[in-house]
Amino acid sequence: SQQGEEDPQALSIQEGENATMNCSYKTSINNLQWYRQNSGRGLVHLILIRSNEREKHSGRLRVTLDTSKKSSSLLITASRAADTASYFCATGGGNKLTFGTGTQLKVEL
Amino acid sequence: DSGVTQTPKHLITATGQRVTLRCSPRSGDLSVYWYQQSLDQGLQFLIQYYNGEERAKGNILERFSAQQFPDLHSELNLSSLELGDSALYFCASSPQVREDTQYFGPGTRLTVL
Numbered sequence: 008s009q010q011g012e013e014d015p016q017a018l019s020i021q022e023g024e025n026a027t028m029n030c031s032y033k034t035s036i037n038n039l040q041w042y043r044q045n046s047g048r049g050l051v052h053l054i055l056i057r058s059n060e061r062e063k064h065s066g067r068l069r070v071t072l073d074t075s076k077k078s079s080s081l082l083i084t085a086s087r088a089a090d091t092a093s094y095f096c097a098t099g100g101g102n103k104l105t106f107g108t109g110t111q112l113k114v115e116l
Numbered sequence: 117d118s119g120v121t122q123t124p125k126h127l128i129t130a131t132g133q134r135v136t137l138r139c140s141p142r143s144g145d146l147s148v149y150w151y152q153q154s155l156d157q158g159l160q161f162l163i164q165y166y167n168g169e170e171r172a173k174g175n176i177l178e179r180f181s182a183q184q185f186p187d188l189h190s191e192l193n194l195s196s197l198e199l200g201d202s203a204l205y206f207c208a209s210s211p212q213v214r215e216d217t218q219y220f221g222p223g224t225r226l227t228v229l
Binding site: 037047048049050051052055095102103104105106108109 | 120149151161172174204208216221223225
């Protein structure tokens with residue numbers, strides 16, 4: 008079963024624009040992570056935000072977490088064609104990760 | 117490159133058959149996790165091994181089994197295959213049993229005809 012739902016399911020933007028994708032989850036969490044998957048390949052860990060953090064930055068990535076609303080957002084600034092991929096939020100950690108449904112991002116030249 | 121390797125990359129087989137997927141974790145990682153990704157179920161956790169012992173079980177069918185060997189590589193065995201078992205199977209690893217971040221391999225794409 009999926010822990011998280013991501014919104015939108017698909018997003019198409021022009022290179023240089025910002026991309027925002029959202030994740031909602033159901034149960035209490037210790038942390039939330041974002042992963043990227045390029046076209047049916049392995050997942051790459053992007054960033055982890057703990058439940059006591061509200062915002063975290065890593066390069067062009069900005070993640071926010073609102074535990075009261077059980078939601079998180081991932082912002083990619085100044086997007087590039089190479090950012091085209093599916094993005095998943097994941098909760099849990101430890102023994103297992105529970106993934107959201109994913110957002111397919113397409114960045115066009 | 118995460119350092120996790122999986123073989124084979126692609127596997128095409130028939131219903132009723134049995135296959136074995138192999139995973140080598142990153143050097144030094146003791147935990148191995150198996151996930152299944154399909155169009156209808158999304159990414160689902162199957163099972164975790166830590167230093168040779170099973171530590172957690174998810175939505176793994178009875179027809180599926182796994183093990184982790186003394187050299188820490190792991191194998192996922194899928195038997196009596198059905199069309200619905202067609203999916204991407206990922207292995208991930210982490211240093212300890214309760215690490216937050218997992219490092220994923222490139223996956224094995226299984227097609228059951």
